[in-house]
Structure formats: structure tokens, C-alpha cells
């Protein structure tokens with residue numbers, strides 16, 4: 001067992017960019033043990049003044065869309081510009097159905113070897129789509145450690161994009177050409193949240209099809225309702241494999257950042273995210289307190305059985321449990 005690091009050790013280590021201590025702080029934040037979580041909270045609290053500076057970008061797309069490959073290439077390009085890059089990634093070990101099972105274990109083979117890069121696989125793996133209940137803390141800790149860019153890989157579509165949109169500033173959605181009409185519904189959902197759509201795998205024989213897909217998405221994005229006064233979602237074509245189009249993709253991410261900063265929307269979005277974070281934690285703690293309450297525990301099995309049998313309504317069941325918890329829900 002490694003000796004337990006103190007808050008001072010962790011704060012100083014993260015301030016100096018120590019990746020091992022950064023990783024430990026994230027592990028503490030994710031821990032189910034209250035004393036670990038408390039320590040992580042203290043550390044993050046002290047580091048908060050150092051946060052806020054990174055470009056926080058979500059990279060999402062269906063399984064096998066090429067997210068990890070693209071992040072590996074993009075990360076290398078950003079490192080070449082002198083940037084430090086952190087990646088919160090979907091755990092590759094649980095990645096069986098999506099991409100190639102034969103792919104390198106980390107799926108980011110080049111970035112993983114770089115001293116100015118930090119890759120954090122998310123323990124939730126595919127089940128959680130890569131966004132865990134402590135991804136936000138992990139992101140902020142990376143920022144405090146001096147990473148200029150934090151990329152969050154998540155598997156689409158649906159709830160995961162909503163979760164990742166709550167912690168990043170810019171959401172890049174990777175799509176594939178010729179994926180068929182069955183994706184129309186997903187496409188519409190994507191358009192609601194995407195800041196940048198990147199048609200990926202535009203290489204070899206696939207280039208022409210990607211061009212057509214790009215035009216289609218551009219048309220669809222043009223018709224979508226505007227979410228921001230300063231930014232219209234844009235579409236571009238990339239190949240994570242060859243690296244083609246990645247500078248242009250990053251240019252769009254930076255333009256997006258500049259537009260939102262200029263209009264004040266970035267700060268507003270981050271304020272909303274912090275409000276959401278507050279309520280998320282309140283609700284999480286309330287639920288834990290509720291489930292752990294002896295009075296609730298004593299009645300839970302019976303109330304649940306009654307609700308399942310239909311002898312009482314779910315609303316009546318909830319009222320009974322809340323009364324056991326000490327909340328009078330009669331008014």
C-alpha cells in the first residue's frame with residue numbers, strides 16, 4: 001500500500017504537475033469512502049483558483065466512430081504546439097463491441113508515451129459511457145495541474161452527451177458517412193447538442209462519401225434552432241487515422257471558444273454548470289441519507305412490495321417512506 005498522501009502533498013504535487021499525485025487525487029475523488037471524498041474535496045477546494053483556464057472539449061460518437069484514434073492524433077498535434085493535454089477516456093478494456101478488439105490496449109498509443117499528456121481511463125467504462133459521477137472533479141484537477149486542453153471521450157448517443165455537455169465548453173460529435181437512414185433520429189438529437197460535427201474516417205475510398213455527408217449535416221445544422229447568439233454549430237471532415245482535417249477541426253474549437261468568451265456565454269454556461277453541480281451533489285447526498293435512514297430501511301421492503309402488488313399507489317408509498325424519513329409531504 002502506498003502511504004496516504006496529505007492534502008498538502010496532493011495540492012503541492014498537482015500544482016507542480018505531478019501526474020502520479022494527480023491520478024491519486026482523482027482516485028480519491030471517485031472513492032466511495034467518505035474520508036477519501038472529503039480529502040479530495042479539500043484538495044479541489046484549495047486548487048479551484050487554478051482552474052478555469054483549459055479548453056474543455058467533449059469528443060463523442062457511436063462505438064467505433066474513431067474517438068480514441070482521433071484523440072491520439074489530435075493530442076499529438078496539440079503537444080507539438082507546446083500544449084499540455086489531458087484526456088478523460090472511456091476505459092478501453094470494456095470496449096469489445098465497438099471498435100477493433102485487436103487495437104492497441106490504450107487506444108491512444110502515441111499520446112500514452114508523452115510526458116506532457118495525461119490519460120485517465122474512466123472506471124465506469126462503457127456502461128457509463130465514459131462520463132462518471134466524478135468526471136467534473138477529474139477535469140478540474142487536470143486543469144489545476146496545468147493542462148491547457150482537457151478532452152473527454154464519451155460514447156454517444158443520448159444521455160451521455162447530456163452528461164458530458166454539463167462539464168465541457170465545447171461538444172464535438174464524430175459521425176460517419178453512409179451510416180444509413182436509421183440514424184436520422186440520432187442525428188437530430190446530435191444537432192441539439194453539438195457545437196462541432198466532424199465527419200470522421202474521411203480517408204481512402206471514403207473521402208467522397210464523407211464530402212456528401214458533410215454537405216448533408218451542414219444543411220441540417222443550418223435548419224436547426226440556434227442555441228447560442230454567438231455560435232452556429234459547424235461541420236467539418238476529418239480523419240483521425242491520417243490526421244487530415246484535424247488542424248481545421250481544432251481551429252473550429254478555438255473559434256467556438258473565442259465566440260463564447262466574447263459574448264459572455266462561456267461564463268454564463270459555466271455558472272449554470274456550477275449550479276447543476278451543486279444540485280447534483282445535494283440530490284446525491286439526500287438520496288444516500290434517505291436510503292441509509294433506519295426508519296426508511298425498516299419500511300422499505302414492505303412499501304415496495306405493496307407498490308408492486310398495487311395495494312397502494314407509488315405516490316402513497318413515497319409518502320409513507322418520506323414520513324419515515326421525517327419529511328411531512330402532506331401540504
Ligand SMILES: Nc1nc2c(ncn2[C@@H]2O[C@H](COP(=O)(O)OP(=O)(O)OP(=O)(O)O)[C@@H](O)[C@H]2O)c(=O)[nH]1
Pocket residue numbers: 061062063064065066067068069070090095096098099100103107155200201202203238239240241242
Ligand atoms: N479508416 C479509418 N479508420 C479509423 C479511423 N479512426 C479510427 N478508425 C478505426 O476504427 C476502429 C475504432 O477506432 P477507435 O478509435 O477505437 O474508436 P472509438 O470511437 O474510440 O471506439 P470505442 O471507444 O470502442 O467506442 C479502429 O479499428 C480504428 O483503426 C479513421 O480516421 N479512418
Ligand SMILES: [Mg+2]
Pocket residue numbers: 067068069090095107153
Ligand atoms: Mg475509444
